Amino acid sequence: xxxxxxxxxxxxxxxxxxxxxxxxxxxxxxxxxxxxxxxxxxxxxxxxxxxxxxxxxxxxxxxxxxxxxxxxxxxxxxxxxxxxxxxxxxxxxxxxxxxxxxxxxxxxxxxxxxxxxxxxxxxxxxxxxxxxxxxxxxxxxxxxxxxxxxxxxxxxxxxxxxxxxxxxxxxxxxxxxxxxxxxxxxxxxxxxxxxxxxxxxxxxxxxxxxxxxxxxxxxxxxxxxxxxxxxxxxxxxxxxxxxxxxxxxxxxxxxxxxxxxxxxxxxxxxxxxxxxxxxxxxxxxxxxxxxxxxxxxxxxxxxxxxxxxxxxxxxxxxxxxxxxxxxxxxxxxxxxxxxxxxxxxxxxxxxxxxxxxxxxxxxxxxxxxxxxxxxxxxxxxxxxxxxxxxxxxxxxx
Ligand SMILES: Cc1cc2nc3c(=O)[nH]c(=O)nc-3n(C[C@H](O)[C@H](O)[C@H](O)COP(=O)(O)O)c2cc1C
Numbered sequence: 001x002x003x004x005x006x007x008x009x010x011x012x013x014x015x016x017x018x019x020x021x022x023x024x025x026x027x028x029x030x031x032x033x034x035x036x037x038x039x040x041x042x043x044x045x046x047x048x049x050x051x052x053x054x055x056x057x058x059x060x061x062x063x064x065x066x067x068x069x070x071x072x073x074x075x076x077x078x079x080x081x082x083x084x085x086x087x088x089x090x091x092x093x094x095x096x097x098x099x100x101x102x103x104x105x106x107x108x109x110x111x112x113x114x115x116x117x118x119x120x121x122x123x124x125x126x127x128x129x130x131x132x133x134x135x136x137x138x139x140x141x142x143x144x145x146x147x148x149x150x151x152x153x154x155x156x157x158x159x160x161x162x163x164x165x166x167x168x169x170x171x172x173x174x175x176x177x178x179x180x181x182x183x184x185x186x187x188x189x190x191x192x193x194x195x196x197x198x199x200x201x202x203x204x205x206x207x208x209x210x211x212x213x214x215x216x217x218x219x220x221x222x223x224x225x226x227x228x229x230x231x232x233x234x235x236x237x238x239x240x241x242x243x244x245x246x247x248x249x250x251x252x253x254x255x256x257x258x259x260x261x262x263x264x265x266x267x268x269x270x271x272x273x274x275x276x277x278x279x280x281x282x283x284x285x286x287x288x289x290x291x292x293x294x295x296x297x298x299x300x301x302x303x304x305x306x307x308x309x310x311x312x313x314x315x316x317x318x319x320x321x322x323x324x325x326x327x328x329x330x331x332x333x334x335x336x337x338x339x340x341x342x343x344x345x346x347x348x349x350x351x352x353x354x355x356x357x358x359x360x361x362x363x364x365x366x367x368x369x370x371x372x373x374x375x376x377x378x379x380x381x382x383x384x385x386x387x388x389x390x391x392x393x394x395x396x397x
Contacts, residue, residue, distance in 0.1 A: 028345060122283070141193070191280075298327040321352075326381045
């Protein structure tokens, strides 16, 4: 039995907000439906479920073959009252002055809810599909200049010129302003350049789910860069998981084994990158973790990364709602204040997390705020730190 220490760790984030990813139709990795389209009733139900479930944000992802993330973000704004749309934006697709206008437009339309997630591009092949031939380090340098122009476009009271490495223009502005305050800028990516730019300039720095100690050293790294850049407000930390939950840990593991077989089959039929090694560091890290071990910490499972060639966010948290909520709190204790969760059974999972996981995490945070101490959730639901969990995890159904 581990002894329970009620002290809140020094690294803990005082609060947490939840992110989902908006799905536009019912196709999933468990049950792919061959359609590239938008199913409006489904999308409406999905985002309304997020709003009802108490999520704070939803990411509108972007790829060369996806729906446009600005348009879908705008729809989220119209279909909901509270939830904040996060636009995934690749700088190569939109000039920075135009990006600033579009984001400010979204921010005004949603009365201050817009967030942008800048994607520098993790695959040369994917970037080339839209005519972007810059190598990755240059793409990050371009993202850095892009951030400067976004911020200046939102705040500059008079026309201004710009003559940089990637962009040049004369007499832009004053641009269309955001609703009240600057729009939060998030960075996705795990390359050295992502850390340099994110640490120096981003409001939010995002990760896919990693083992706790690895994540904490990555947080130290990004915050170290921020401090060296003279920042007193450090970037907020966003971490992403694909939870698999059921009433008990044992049932969750049965589900996890069923799911991974289906997900593996889906990816076997349509392998990501034709099965080639991913170029983006985030996916390389996920595959390395999967090589080292299937199971980490309280509930982190990497087999879902291994069978998908670490396509996008691919590491799972497996267990009962209590175990998964406790595992999320382990990350909050390491400094994550934004937690993204989306499941494999996308709509059902979004609803279930809202009902069963978010309230447990919020209850614990409220307890901490009220008492200055940790509650017992993490001590009571040990997951892999307890006696039976690893047995369930290795029992193939
Ligand atoms: C939370 C999160 C969300 C992401 N969303 C997208 C996305 O919508 N579209 C995309 O192409 N890449 C997305 N990425 C991937 C990376 O941002 C991308 O591969 C990066 O530009 C280069 O990765 P690297 O620095 O790890 O090599 C996301 C990454 C994270 C951490």
